[in-house]
Amino acid sequence: MRILVFANTPAHVHLYRHAVDRLEEAGHDVLVLTREYACTTDLLEFFGLPYRRYGEHDVTSSSKSTLARELGGQIGSIVRETIRFRPDVVFGRGPYAAVAGTVARAPVVLVLDDEPGDFNHTVSRPFADCILSPRVTRRDLGDDHYTFDGFKECAYLHPEVFEPDRAVREYLGVGPDEPYALVRFNALDALHDAGLEGFTRNQRHDLIERLSEHATVFVSDEGGEMDLRDLPARPYDLHPALIHDAMAEASLLIADTGTMVTEAGLLGTPALRYRGTDDHEYGEFQELERVGLVEQFDAYDGVRDRGLELLADDDATGRWERRRREYVGDLANLTDLLVDVAETQGRLGELDRSSWAALQPSSR
Template sequence: MNLLFDIGHPGQVHLLRNAISILKSRGHEVTVTVKEIPNAQKLLDAYGISWLPLGRKYDSLLLKGFSQARYNYRLWKIAQDRKIDIAVGSSITIAHASLFHRMKSILLDDDDAAAVRLFSLFAHPFADTVLSPSALAHQRKHRRDVVYAGTHELFYLHPSRFTPDPSVAEKAGIDLSKPYFIARFVSGKAYHDKGERWITLEQKLRFVRMLEHYGNVYITTERTIEPELEKWQLRIAPELIHHLLSFATMFVGDSQTMTSEAAILGTPALKCNSFAHKLSVPNMLEDKYDLCYAFQPEEFILMLKKAEELLGMADLKQRWIKKRERFLSDMIDPTAFLVSFIENYPSCGHNHHRKENLV
């Protein structure tokens, strides 16, 4: 088959890279498109994935609207030239382009509709299939919807896809025999982040200084870091951060994705932002599996106290490893599921729950 994967965010490189590799190895022709997002393009290069540009990505909601028509046309043209059969991604563009092309569109969406209203409104109705984690089954009721037992982070952090490498920490100058902490602070520039609240600089400093009583602190950020935090900044290739997360004593921050990544890797994770308690997949990780904890900005002191409570446990990591094992026993390898879903499309069927890996 002729397949196309569209990338709209660095995290989507991780989400799709294993499926891209497997499908290529099975003889499928795979095209990857990406907007002008330097971090995403660098990740694709780091994984040896060739790509075609779709154009500049804008932070302004107004400019996003104007540029979407250009993305649609460019992707449609690529689909025409390369005779694409199926397009895959967390992408409005593939849904729109498939309306004017014979290719089928498969969307991957792990967000609640209320959190990404525009995506739900302008992508879902035009897609042939929407794949979502089963934590969203209560919302995904249309015939186009398929839910599976997994999360987006498991596409690249399932044990079948990822093995932590201690040498990464050693090369970064981190002593694995001593406690250390990873912190992540986001830019908040995505359209669905508008009007949301994050950890303030004062709160970041307070948390980091508290953690320093227990071990070294390393901060990773997707933007220029505040001068006050530079002394803790971790400079490492983004494709290597998951190795450090796996061995860390704890993760703290305001990043949705990295909180889930740490939790799934068996590292206690605490986040503080105004999305706390509102999103189905993170709520599942917290409420059902007790792997992470979310706090509203006004609950920052509770977050601080929770971290201190956890750090008082002598067997903290061992407890989280057991919780992770329970979580994994309920989940599938979603990359294997996606590959089989694509190769057997459309006979996989719709409006049902997938627990099996299919391959």
């Protein structure tokens, strides 16, 4: 079987990487189509996944018109690569997967999370043969939409899949018991980020200075524009493939981006999300708040003060780890599900009993 997977962001690489490995081990031909964006191709190289580029994403502009023009120029490359590979099934999201599935006349499986019903969903939904999303998304996308008990991050952070590398402290240059905080600043340059604002420059500086009084601070700046030379912080400069190991050992993560907050919560690390101007209510964050793994804040002072409070609390990481053990182990192992869906070419009725039991029609 020939399986085409779209990985347009670093998060997509992690979502599919274990499934790609297992499908290749089972004798299937797999191709990952990607674009040059952030560390996406670095991750594909690190994990040894078979990929080809269809274009690149300009991080200097996040306007919808610019992103639409960019997509228009990438369609031709996607069509050529799809015709060359001749997939039997396509995995992805948005117009990318829709175009490939149409050209190949192959089933399209969309794996979605709880982003707003924007351009990506509007374009791709009519072309989907199967839509999978976390049960907490609270949306009904039709008869072909099925939900699972968990998060898309369960494909790579489920306890059955993820084993942290404790040597990451040595790589970071921190002691065995030295507390450290990870701060992630969003570039806000994706299509679904258009018009949103996160931490301001002054807030970034204040947050770093205050946190550094209690812990070593590492900054992951997605936009790559921060100058840390006069600030009490170190750049997070390990290979991006090690970020989950670093999060698992951290005492705290604060971010104005969603994916890393979800990841830290699922790893049992205290995780705080600053919403900035994003007023959309995401089902994933509401669920993780409910079980005490994530906290969200509308005001900057609130997220800063809560971060300082957690760093001063010696039992905070222990509480988060207990909550993780009680909650995350019972969620679906999404990699198992993705492999089974691929091998049935999106025909969910042919899934084995355990995979079928993990799914529920969204309209129910």
